Amino acid sequence: MPGPAERALPRIEYRDRHRRVWYVSEVARLKVVSPSIDGPNVALVIRFQREGEERFARWIGGEDWRRRSALHRLFAEAEPAASGTPVTTPQLEATEPAAVEAPSSPNDTAVRENEGRAVPAWDYDPQQALLVTEPPAGDRWLHEIKLDGFRMGVIVAGRGKTRDARIISRKGTDYTAEFPEIVEAAMELPVRTAILEVVVLDERGRSSFQLLQQLGASRRGLAYFAFDLLAVDGEDLKPLPLQERKRRLERLIGQRASTIRYTPHFDADGATVLAHACRLGAEGIVSKCRTAPYRAGSRSDDWRKIKCVRRQEFVVGGFTEPEGAREGVGSILVGYYEGSALRFAGKVGTGRGWNDAFGRRLRGLLESIEVDATSFNPPPPGVLAKRAHWVEPRLVAEVQFTEWTGDGKIRHPSLQGFRTDRRPADVRRERES
Secondary structure, eight states: OOOGGGTTSOOEEEEOTTOOEEEEEEEEEEEOOOTTTTOSOEEEEEEEEETTEEEEEEEESSGGGGSHHHHHHHHHHOEEOOTTOOOOOOOOOOOOOOOOOOOSSOOOTTTTTOTTOSSOOOOOOOOEEEEOSSOOOSTTEEEEEOOOSEEEEEEEEOOGGGOEEEEEETTSOBOGGGOHHHHHHHHTSSOSEEEEEEEEBOTTSOBOHHHHTTTTTOOTTEEEEEEEEEEETTEEOTTSOHHHHHHHHHHHHOSOOSSEEEOOOBOSOHHHHHHHHHHTTOOEEEEEETTOOOOTTOEEEEEEEEESSEEEEEEEEEEOOOOTTOOSOSOEEEEEEETTEEEEEEEEOOOTTOOHHHHHHHHHHHHTTEESSOOBSSOOOTTHHHHOEEEOSOOEEEEEESEEOTTSOEESOEEEEEESSSOGGGOOOOOOO
């Protein structure tokens, strides 16, 4: 049970599928004030606590984490606290949450609310692209603009009043309640299963991960781009060549500018497509073998991604004190997993809109998960290992950088935001082939 110092914090009760009662509260809050980093949202660490056990989950998207559908997702993703490493609880400003009724059905994402639904629980196991330095040449390849957003799958089934749809992330999280516009548009399509990409377009028509994180504040600009079709009317399309799947997808979606849009491709030389994509400000391109089947759960060289700039996720493992007139945080220390070891990759202390207000709020979030020992193996070299503050590796940051150095560090990094669609343990160094 929470101790006396924690009783003042607003909390709600949550019942898991075994009807056990958990007390839920936010234990760290980062109000992101820079639209260029995260938009006008709040990054939170949410604690589920009951006698003798506690779990923690990350949330970016505003105050609606208290909704029952959001609590289902948070609990499904929550990770147990590290043994012997309690998370401190800072005094936070918060409003009293509304009461949440105990659900009458199981809460787990994969099993809840299946009864009476046309769409059953569904395992979405997407094919992934291999990172390479140059686009392939030849007529076997088609090229798509790389969309910078959350990748999700959608399944639609049933007819009339029993018609239903589900949206699942690549790690199995149910996002159906978060995107009602997409569900409504998908219900109008004569399709049962499709793989789609969620993106937000800016004023120049570019996709943006940063803008995607603003959806809690504004739904304007939301578009759902379909780039593959895995099944339709009970027929499994995965064994078919990509060009045939895309032909059927285009026939299904069309070229109209609606909520769900077809992702066009280019048949020109890959190097030319990449050059134009970079000039337009895109992240890069994905080159795909037009005759290849869909290889679920595989990272195959049938799909190859080429980036204009290097950009990937890193796990936050610590931070440094600010210097001079700077406030809050000097830089965050980031790394990636190699096996079970968290490897140090460098310091990130810049990002458009990183100002003193952002630094102060970032510090409050990091201090709430601060620990005595580093999670990096081996520890960062030199004086950094003696002066840094260490945190539990719970946060995933999106970082843009120019290159990897010979000793495995990132050069000229820039923070782009924090991600909730990636588990820290899944973050690996992306290597070019």
